[in-house]
Amino acid sequence: MRKGFTRKFEPLRVLSDSQVETIHKRTLEVLAEVGCKFESVRALELLKKNGCRIDLEQRLAYFPPDLVESSIRMCPSSFLVKSRDPKDNLLIGGNTLYFMSSLGARLSDIETGMVRVPTMEENNQAIFISDALDSIDLYSGYTPYFEIEGVEPVMLCSTSLAMRIRNSTKITRGTQPTDTFIWETLIAQAAGQELIGNMEAAAPLSYPEDAINAAYTYVEAGFPVYIAAGSVMGGTAPVTVAGSTISNNAELLAAIVFIQCIRPGTGIIANDCVFPMNMESGDLFFCSLGSSLHQMAFNQIWHDLYRIPTNNTGSAFPNSKKADYQSAYEKTHVAMASALSGANMIVFHGGVTAELSYNPVLAIIDDDIAMTIGKTIEGFEVSEDTMAVDIIKDVGTVPGTFLNKTHTREWWKKEYFLPKSADRLSYPEWLNSGHKGAIDKARERMEHILATHKVKPLSSDTDRELDKILNDARKYYRDKGLL
Amino acid sequence: MADSIQSLKDVVLDFDIDRAEEVARNAIDSGTDPLLAAAALTDAIRQVGDAFGKGDLFLPDLVCASEVLKKAFPIVNDAIEKKGATQESLGxxxxxxxxxxxxxxxxxxxxxxxxxxxxxxxxxxxxxxxxxxxxxxxxxxxxxxxxxxxxxxxxxxxxxxxxxxxxxxxxxxxxxxxxxxxxxxxxxxxxxxxxxxxxxxxxxxxxxxxxxxxx
CATH class of the missing domain: 3.40.50.280 (Cobalamin-binding domain)
Known part of the structure; x- marks a missing residue:
């Protein structure tokens, strides 16, 4: 099982207990009075059977507070997700933090900011590199690229999943557009692996048919489900942190009621994917203060009150087009706030240019940042040994030193973290070793990974089965006129 | 009439969605030429659009100004139709x-x-x-x-x-x-x-x- 990072101190709280309670009560008010749209008669009938008031014509379900609260209680606070290799199983929830790889449409040149469509070889290479990075515990859907040369858009999600499973044993999330969940479920099952399902709202307060059908398929397969609303503060949600927290909570709690009606006890990962709108352009304002505050409030409410594992997407994409100072500070401040406030998962590695691109070299640099954040929440030990009072007494005053003590030799590696790509040379050493920066060192690490890393291969039978499923998918989409 | 024209411009430039219909109706009822009323609204939204382009105004300003037009223009358009006139546009x-x-x-x-x-x-x-x-x-x-x-x-x-x-x-x-x-x-x-x-x-x-x- 993957260890991830264990938070060893209380999470940071940005809300008082009464503010948490008020936000929850007002969320229940929204669900009871405004309701949530479900673009599926089947889903509406199920919700009706379980106590919701339904307006079939408007496709609306109104949620009684008791039903919402009992559904929250049905969600496990932690659950296991099984990989095809048990070393990569995940135990999601509690005080554990995992990092999820980010994604991009295209391959970015991190120094020039120029993007292009990656080849399949580049796609597979990026997965292989992510498999080698210790701080990546799982993959989001579409990872790493959601455009691959020669792959038709409608075949992208299923093809991408097959490639992730072939080139890595780490857990991955499924997707929901255009019936792709059918093929992704079959692919995961054929590989003997569990998938994290997916149900994403169309904010405000609506679930499209694809999301609902995806939830049915993933839940019936016995997979946990990652729920997300993807609201835009000022666009599809109120512009304020408190208001967008309520609308986002309402969207996610509606999904929880629905999923628990399909199968009580299904594991849920509630994703906070709420971004302010960039009011200069209408684009999303990724890695912003608004996201950071929203996620901190979200983690507190979902961790303390609902006891449902959380994921945070706010640090997935910096606004910078390059791997530069802006990229690093934007991602780090948001991810650090997520980790300190109790997120169970953070989407982080490799994304750049506001969701448009990805680069494995950046993922390698991000590995160092994620390790630093993870080590931060693990805190430090306070014991007789670490307080080292005996050694302080032994060393005494100048010219005493701690460098020649066994205590120093044994403890420095336990409490320090040495980033693999960061430049830590003295200036003369740096001059004499080719003026290398973090990007150069990350490239060297990438070459080393490509030369030495190994991934447990699929059996040839399983590999053939994945090809067969992809061919069946192609036929399905061709028959539907989508290919 | 000059006051009505200025009021129409102001209601857009003040992003005053709540008063949009009232200002448009007052302008038409007081005998303002509906073509001039339409031109006033268009001129004002153009100013908002230009300021947005320069970064002096932001998206909520642009959208709220557009909401003002959505409320005011049907009233002005009705008057134009009644008059049997047509409005010019770029396409x-x-x-x-x-x-x-x-x-x-x-x-x-x-x-x-x-x-x-x-x-x-x-x-x-x-x-x-x-x-x-x-x-x-x-x-x-x-x-x-x-x-x-x-x-x-x-x-x-x-x-x-x-x-x-x-x-x-x-x-x-x-x-x-x-x-x-x-x-x-x-x-x-x-x-x-x-x-x-x-x-x-x-x-x-x-x-x-x-x-x-x-x-």
Missing amino acids: KVVIGTVFGDIHSIGKGMVSTLLYAAGFKVIDLGINVKGEDFLKAVKDENANVLAMSALLTTTAMEQKKVIEGLKEAGIRDRVKVVVGGSPINQEFADSIGADGYGSTAPEGVKVVKRLLGIKD
Whole structure:
């Protein structure tokens, strides 16, 4: 099982207990009075059977507070997700933090900011590199690229999943557009692996048919489900942190009621994917203060009150087009706030240019940042040994030193973290070793990974089965006129 | 009448959605020439659009000013029709987000900025079926068809609509402009669009260029 990072101190709280309670009560008010749209008669009938008031014509379900609260209680606070290799199983929830790889449409040149469509070889290479990075515990859907040369858009999600499973044993999330969940479920099952399902709202307060059908398929397969609303503060949600927290909570709690009606006890990962709108352009304002505050409030409410594992997407994409100072500070401040406030998962590695691109070299640099954040929440030990009072007494005053003590030799590696790509040379050493920066060192690490890393291969039978499923998918989409 | 004209401009420049209908109705009831009233509203939204382009105003300002127009213009338009007059515009643009896609913000920005630039805009909304685009282009005799798609999975809908225009024999009558997050110039070229804009202001420039209108 993957260890991830264990938070060893209380999470940071940005809300008082009464503010948490008020936000929850007002969320229940929204669900009871405004309701949530479900673009599926089947889903509406199920919700009706379980106590919701339904307006079939408007496709609306109104949620009684008791039903919402009992559904929250049905969600496990932690659950296991099984990989095809048990070393990569995940135990999601509690005080554990995992990092999820980010994604991009295209391959970015991190120094020039120029993007292009990656080849399949580049796609597979990026997965292989992510498999080698210790701080990546799982993959989001579409990872790493959601455009691959020669792959038709409608075949992208299923093809991408097959490639992730072939080139890595780490857990991955499924997707929901255009019936792709059918093929992704079959692919995961054929590989003997569990998938994290997916149900994403169309904010405000609506679930499209694809999301609902995806939830049915993933839940019936016995997979946990990652729920997300993807609201835009000022666009599809109120512009304020408190208001967008309520609308986002309402969207996610509606999904929880629905999923628990399909199968009580299904594991849920509630994703906070709420971004302010960039009011200069209408684009999303990724890695912003608004996201950071929203996620901190979200983690507190979902961790303390609902006891449902959380994921945070706010640090997935910096606004910078390059791997530069802006990229690093934007991602780090948001991810650090997520980790300190109790997120169970953070989407982080490799994304750049506001969701448009990805680069494995950046993922390698991000590995160092994620390790630093993870080590931060693990805190430090306070014991007789670490307080080292005996050694302080032994060393005494100048010219005493701690460098020649066994205590120093044994403890420095336990409490320090040495980033693999960061430049830590003295200036003369740096001059004499080719003026290398973090990007150069990350490239060297990438070459080393490509030369030495190994991934447990699929059996040839399983590999053939994945090809067969992809061919069946192609036929399905061709028959539907989508290919 | 001068006061009415100024009030119409002010209601837009103050983003005063709540008073929009009242100000428009007062202007018409007090005998203001509806064509001059329309020109006042258009002039004001143009000022808002220009300030947005310069970065002095922001998206909520642009959208709220557009809401003022949505409330005020039907009253002014009714008066223009009663008078039997017609309003001049730079051209007609049919705009919408393609079928399967419910994203509206980018499309709404382009729609507002086109309007502010002086075009007549027929906004079909979101999740627009191909046949509805074709019908609107024919019925309105549009100069431009502008389509938005925010998902990689719905981008190909734009191509389907262009194919539909060809099959209906009206492709040559209308310029097609595409935009949206997954769209780029290469994709626009590949599906046979006439133009592509990566931002809303650029989309307006592309429409003007295609119709031979100087900025």
